[in-house]
Amino acid sequence: MPSVAFVVFDGFHAMSLAAQPVFSFANQKFGESFYEVLTLSEHGAPVRPIGGPTVMTEPFEERTFDTVLFTGGDPGAARPSHGLLAYARHSAATARRVAAICTGAFVLAEAGLLDGKRATTHWVYASALRKHFPRIRVEEDRIYAVDGSIWTSAGMTAGIDLALALVEADLGVDVARSVAQTLVVSHRRAGGQSQHSALLELDAKSDRIQSALTYARKNLAQPLLVEQLAEVARLSPRQFSRAFRAETGQSPAKAVERLRLEAARLMLERSRHTVEQIAQQTGFSDPRRMRDAFTRAFGQPPQAIRRNARWAAPG
Structure with a gap:
């Protein structure tokens, strides 16, 4: 035993x-x-x-x-x-x-x-x-x-x-x-799942950086380059990058990737969209790039995240 x-x-x-x-x-x-x-x-x-x-x-x-x-x-x-x-x-x-x-x-x-x-x-x-x-x-x-x-x-x-x-x-x-x-554990979480939400963690202090984050969250399918986000914040790209890192502790590119990852993970767990569709809608462009990002962040590919979510579903 x-x-x-x-x-x-x-x-x-x-x-x-x-x-x-x-x-x-x-x-x-x-x-x-x-x-x-x-x-x-x-x-x-x-x-x-x-x-x-x-x-x-x-x-x-x-x-x-x-x-x-x-x-x-x-x-x-x-x-x-x-x-x-x-x-x-x-x-x-x-x-x-x-x-x-x-x-x-x-x-x-x-x-x-x-x-x-x-x-x-x-x-x-x-x-x-x-x-x-x-x-x-x-x-x-x-x-x-x-x-x-x-x-x-x-x-x-x-x-x-x-x-x-x-x-x-x-x-x-x-x-x-x-x-x-x-045990009424409605969602047995996979080992690679995030401990906390990127959307909560990236809560900026200033209105300018917050407006850029809000824009990014609503437009994940777009490229979301630094120049694009800086324009939303009404700052130069250099000023924006410096202010963004000071307020969030991350670079704009890293933050955008985390937002994309969380949005993609939620879609994998809650929707019936294909991996290709999710990659397009969250701005990864193609499944390979999304798979690489998932493996870096969660230690698992998107398909494993989806399998674990279905595993945990009642019945």
């Missing part, structure tokens, strides 16, 4: 354990107790989380598990204990899979398990993860990331998406879909 161990510590976020029922319901859907689910801590004592009641735990000891998931807490509160880091390294050497939910990635990073690997975490903490652990290839705009036997997820609810993906890898898409529907 594959054993799934959730590792907690004083001050972890209780929401990290929201992924546990995924494995319990998978047992029901599979028709037998496929998974054994445990909660561990360094000393096996009751552990008090943030935002929930005290949790009873079992000690680390020397037992090995099939899958070990490290929960998240406030990465600025305290560094992981020596025992927690040692157990993370032990798990990487003995478990089939090691995962981190939200800021649990900082535990794996401190243990040296993410060096040279792709990983994600909550977007609020992504820059801190990149700064303190520069050898990690931080992909902050992903729901979850998989690199070999190491899995990491974004914010707390993304741990449910990660757990569903683990179940799908073990028991197949039908069991995972049934679990998602039982």
Whole structure:
């Protein structure tokens, strides 16, 4: 029986354990107790989380598990204990899979398990993860990331998406879909899906830059060159580019691509338009350019995004 161990510590976020029922319901859907689910801590004592009641735990000891998931807490509160880091390294050497939910990635990073690997975490903490652990290839705009036997997820609810993906890898898409529907997860998000909306992130401060963004959102099928957007903002192209970057933190070209990506992704998930039609309507011109942009941004081609959306649909 594959054993799934959730590792907690004083001050972890209780929401990290929201992924546990995924494995319990998978047992029901599979028709037998496929998974054994445990909660561990360094000393096996009751552990008090943030935002929930005290949790009873079992000690680390020397037992090995099939899958070990490290929960998240406030990465600025305290560094992981020596025992927690040692157990993370032990798990990487003995478990089939090691995962981190939200800021649990900082535990794996401190243990040296993410060096040279792709990983994600909550977007609020992504820059801190990149700064303190520069050898990690931080992909902050992903729901979850998989690199070999190491899995990491974004914010707390993304741990449910990660757990569903683990179940799908073990028991197949039908069991995972049934679990998602039982948990009323209306849209099991793909790992490459954006954590947050580009339309919200690109909220400019000045009316001029905001008018250019509004124009871009309404005219994605057009080329949307810097000169065109600068004219809408009533600035020279050089002034516009400088002001745009200062207000949004991105170049106009990068921002336009993100707007195109989000619009295209929504059309893939919600419409019956062909990939060719979506590419034309969102300004990518041809499916190849859109596929390349999707692969860079989401780690998946458009067809995979569409398949995942249909996978998650009720029935």
